[in-house]
Amino acid sequence: MSEKTIDDFINDVLAGDAQIKSLDLVAFLRANEILFERCQHGYWTDKLYWNTKLKNRHVCNILINNDDENSWIIWFDGGDSDWFENYPLDEHLKKIAWRNADFCGGCGFCSGGKRKSIFGKDFDNVCRTPVCFKNPDNEELVCMKKMIEIRKKYILNPTV
Numbered sequence: 001m002s003e004k005t006i007d008d009f010i011n012d013v014l015a016g017d018a019q020i021k022s023l024d025l026v027a028f029l030r031a032n033e034i035l036f037e038r039c040q041h042g043y044w045t046d047k048l049y050w051n052t053k054l055k056n057r058h059v060c061n062i063l064i065n066n067d068d069e070n071s072w073i074i075w076f077d078g079g080d081s082d083w084f085e086n087y088p089l090d091e092h093l094k095k096i097a098w099r100n101a102d103f104c105g106g107c108g109f110c111s112g113g114k115r116k117s118i119f120g121k122d123f124d125n126v127c128r129t130p131v132c133f134k135n136p137d138n139e140e141l142v143c144m145k146k147m148i149e150i151r152k153k154y155i156l157n158p159t160v
Helices: 006-013 016-031 091-099 138-156
Strands: 035-039 048-054 057-065 071-076 101-103 114-118 121-134
Touching: 006 016, 006 048, 006 057, 016 057, 016 071, 016 138, 048 138, 057 138, 071 138, 091 101, 091 121, 091 138, 121 138
Parallel strands: none
Antiparallel strands: 035 048, 048 057, 057 071, 071 121, 101 121, 114 121
């Protein structure tokens, strides 16, 4: 028996709009040659948590919350670089990213919030994962896809 894919878990756990949007994001990631790896991190053992990678470099994390109906979360990690810091994103998408700044909640996953610049705007008490989308709407899905494209460009050519 083959191991379940992220699509299988999405179809098992999510429904309606959440299922449609998350499957759309997964298809977008695959179209960009981004691979999925199920994570068994101790903090998230009761959740369906996935790392995504391109050329063995982190792109984003996806959490499908199987104890909270129709819940999915996407984090963009800024731990290994500042790829998102000053990228020339259009103002509308910047505002969407800023609305989704991930402030430290004291979960213990990192060493506490730090001052971070997210697309040219400074924020205090930001988590290691500076941008986090929870149950994204259509505009947020567009923003996430743009962030994935930016991350991909940085991985393929970090000097750009």
